[in-house]
Amino acid sequence: MAACVLALVACKKESGDPTPSSEGVVGIWELASVTTKASVGDVQVSVYVDFTNGGNFTLYQKIGEGRYTKFTGTYTLTSDSKLAGSYGGGSTWGPYDAAVSGETLTLASAGGKEVDTYKKISAIPENVLQNLY
Amino acid sequence: MKTKFILLSFALAALALSCQRPAELEAPQPELVSNPETKLVKLGDEYAPSSFMVKFQTVPSADDLAACYQDGVLSVEPVFHSVKGKEELEHRFGLDRWYEVTLEEGQDIDRSILGLAALDQVQVAEYNCIPQKASDGIAYPVPEVFATKGTVDGSHNDPMLKDQWHYDNQGSKAYSPTAVKGADVNVKDVWKNLTCGDRDIIVAVVDEAVCYSNPDLAANMWVNEGEIPGNGIDDDGNGFVDDIYGYNFVDNNANINWNNADDSGHGTHCAGTIAAVSNNNKGVAGLAGGSGNNDGCRIMSCQIFSGKRGGSTSKAIKYAADNGASVISCSYGFTSSFASDNAFYRYSSAEIDAIHYFEASKNNPVLNGNIAIFAAGNENHNYAHYPGAFVDIISVSAFGPDFLPTYYTNYGPGCNIAAPGGEAYHFASKDKYQLSMVLSTLPKDIAGSDYGYMQGTSMACPHVSGVVALALSYAKQLGKTFTVQEFKEIILSSTDDIDQRIASTAEKTYAYGHSPLSLAPYYHQMGTGAIDAWRLMMHIEGKPSLTAQIGKDQWIDLQETFGSSSVSLTYLGVDIPMSTIEALGLQKISGESQEKYPCTPEGECYGYVQFGRLHIYPTKIGSGKLTVKAVGGGDHVGGGNNLPGGMELDREISIIARDVPGGNGIGGWL
Numbered sequence: 067m068a069a070c071v072l073a074l075v076a077c078k079k080e081s082g083d084p085t086p087s088s089e090g091v092v093g094i095w096e097l098a099s100v101t102t103k104a105s106v107g108d109v110q111v112s113v114y115v116d117f118t119n120g121g122n123f124t125l126y127q128k129i130g131e132g133r134y135t136k137f138t139g140t141y142t143l144t145s146d147s148k149l150a151g152s153y154g155g156g157s158t159w160g161p162y163d164a165a166v167s168g169e170t171l172t173l174a175s176a177g178g179k180e181v182d183t184y185k186k187i188s189a190i191p192e193n194v195l196q197n198l199y
Numbered sequence: 200m201k202t203k204f205i206l207l208s209f210a211l212a213a214l215a216l217s218c219q220r221p222a223e224l225e226a227p228q229p230e231l232v233s234n235p236e237t238k239l240v241k242l243g244d245e246y247a248p249s250s251f252m253v254k255f256q257t258v259p260s261a262d263d264l265a266a267c268y269q270d271g272v273l274s275v276e277p278v279f280h281s282v283k284g285k286e287e288l289e290h291r292f293g294l295d296r297w298y299e300v301t302l303e304e305g306q307d308i309d310r311s312i313l314g315l316a317a318l319d320q321v322q323v324a325e326y327n328c329i330p331q332k333a334s335d336g337i338a339y340p341v342p343e344v345f346a347t348k349g350t351v352d353g354s355h356n357d358p359m360l361k362d363q364w365h366y367d368n369q370g371s372k373a374y375s376p377t378a379v380k381g382a383d384v385n386v387k388d389v390w391k392n393l394t395c396g397d398r399d400i401i402v403a404v405v406d407e408a409v410c411y412s413n414p415d416l417a418a419n420m421w422v423n424e425g426e427i428p429g430n431g432i433d434d435d436g437n438g439f440v441d442d443i444y445g446y447n448f449v450d451n452n453a454n455i456n457w458n459n460a461d462d463s464g465h466g467t468h469c470a471g472t473i474a475a476v477s478n479n480n481k482g483v484a485g486l487a488g489g490s491g492n493n494d495g496c497r498i499m500s501c502q503i504f505s506g507k508r509g510g511s512t513s514k515a516i517k518y519a520a521d522n523g524a525s526v527i528s529c530s531y532g533f534t535s536s537f538a539s540d541n542a543f544y545r546y547s548s549a550e551i552d553a554i555h556y557f558e559a560s561k562n563n564p565v566l567n568g569n570i571a572i573f574a575a576g577n578e579n580h581n582y583a584h585y586p587g588a589f590v591d592i593i594s595v596s597a598f599g600p601d602f603l604p605t606y607y608t609n610y611g612p613g614c615n616i617a618a619p620g621g622e623a624y625h626f627a628s629k630d631k632y633q634l635s636m637v638l639s640t641l642p643k644d645i646a647g648s649d650y651g652y653m654q655g656t657s658m659a660c661p662h663v664s665g666v667v668a669l670a671l672s673y674a675k676q677l678g679k680t681f682t683v684q685e686f687k688e689i690i691l692s693s694t695d696d697i698d699q700r701i702a703s704t705a706e707k708t709y710a711y712g713h714s715p716l717s718l719a720p721y722y723h724q725m726g727t728g729a730i731d732a733w734r735l736m737m738h739i740e741g742k743p744s745l746t747a748q749i750g751k752d753q754w755i756d757l758q759e760t761f762g763s764s765s766v767s768l769t770y771l772g773v774d775i776p777m778s779t780i781e782a783l784g785l786q787k788i789s790g791e792s793q794e795k796y797p798c799t800p801e802g803e804c805y806g807y808v809q810f811g812r813l814h815i816y817p818t819k820i821g822s823g824k825l826t827v828k829a830v831g832g833g834d835h836v837g838g839g840n841n842l843p844g845g846m847e848l849d850r851e852i853s854i855i856a857r858d859v860p861g862g863n864g865i866g867g868w869l
Contacts, residue, residue, distance in 0.1 A: 097868065111868070113868040115868075115869065123869075125868065125869060127868045135751070151869065154699070158758065159756065159758075159869040160869065161763075162869075173869075175766040175767050175810075175811075
């Protein structure tokens, strides 16, 4: 899986562009599973994230009952497939080892203890957008 | 030359620049010029008609002084009284080179000051300008409320505390239809669990006189024990006769008075915010007013206003420095527009010299000096007034009970931090519109009540002063020490984010008769954010504070606490004391989590950590501590017959629950 992202970045380097690429993760993703655990405690987690070409992201999450919370921020994907970013409020996240395989994005934490898998979707569902805090 | 926009565009940038200053402040070195007109300093539009000050290039000789006796000059006397043992400090900041020139009646001050400025040995000639209060000066008295029970979660029993939204804002629409929870200084849990003040921390209110007989202030007034009242003798030799509660720098005598025509109660109001006697079952509470056991911080009155007349701010500030004040609370500014710090002190005004002298004087066991706090000003300018705008002075802008900038506050360059300043809101009933202002003490002689409301950055300034007094009290209690510069940085980084609310609110409705206020200009222009007393105390303890949002099930990233490997650490559990569960109103987590992640001795679960995130559900604004237990270096703790394992890490962290989205520590799933 990681090879796809690495190959993509490598092509960019061969063309002489030294800047990190974000192409591999661009798109809208839905959290499909948290592979190290069957569930997150007793809480239902619903996460959608939209990585844009310009290095921005929008994240919608609902953890447990209630509505979705929207977060925005920026991200970078380095040539060695490290995905990291920061929220608009300033707090940072990552880096994760990012790997794209077909319609699946895998984000693994350092050491691989946490591995989240996302499935690519075409748009943020309307019921999410209509159910924001 | 550094312009104000370079120096002060962002508060953090200002901080960074401040860091480059030497720990020991030195008096600014003015540029020497030959044109006497360029030696004149005029900080405001109003000034004393028959006296001014000159600063000599060096400590003047008898010949230098004699040369000043030109036509119409009555006397040339030192501006500052020299204090035994502080001569070196006075000299370092040039205070021994300032002289006051008094003119005979009827003299043309402009001609006289120019005549002295022409002397080679005179470096600066400064008008005695009258500062302006950073408030509209209108007080709204209210009758005293007598009650029987405590109010803010039982921490203090002052019956009017329930109306002091600026300390604990529960979002009641009784204050303002737009009030939001947590638009306050987050002090209630500090009072409950950490400190309520300390007698050794003295705050000088440089303002109108403080009504020292106000029944809610009297017990917290600083009293000069070395002086015998009314005997006409300077018993303690501090240079001031019969100064008991401070000094009157308008009339230059010990008769501190607050009941002149055109007095507003401004100084008494500011004093009450800082240290009205708390938990005394009477009136209002002060931020550092004690626990009701005669343990509050003390107030010194340095009177620089008397009706429409003004006195010497520089003499008042030096008095505060020489008589034990650790903080000066200065809710005033000057009206002249200065384009930069250099323009302000190009020739070094006496006030700046006095402030630097104050900051370098040591009056408490915590700091190697003292802290000056100023109001940013009320003209809705996009820059702070001087002297608060000066690079190393803390200047305070104002927000209302809606946690948004007030319609009057100055903002932008020079504004370092924000605090509640109050703001009239148009209720259907006009007699209620003052309820969204700041409630504090007033002089009954002129207000008809010991209590009332006012609004302004004048009111925001003493909120920061009071919180700083609490912080010094707590640091003293813990035996911690800091440099002044370190402490300023801690103050300015102990804030809650205000920009996300500004960014998400296009315009606000506020006072009667005004058009809605567009908020875009205020984004990132209110300093580092809203002062948060609990966060400041945690910084003093050295503990990280994470921000949670009430009413939401949330996962708080622990990366800042446990480092970048926080997601992959093994967590052993979370200990949450009952005081924190109550303060934050933590919702109990039931089901499997309760069994897997108990956090009380009773086996109940109010929070747990997975994937480096703390899962909690706070329902109340408040603050508290909890301990997260993790294993560093393995998935179990080593020792004994165990296989080699890691070390247990118990990190106590603080959680601040607010009703405003955002803030450091809040993140999403990623």
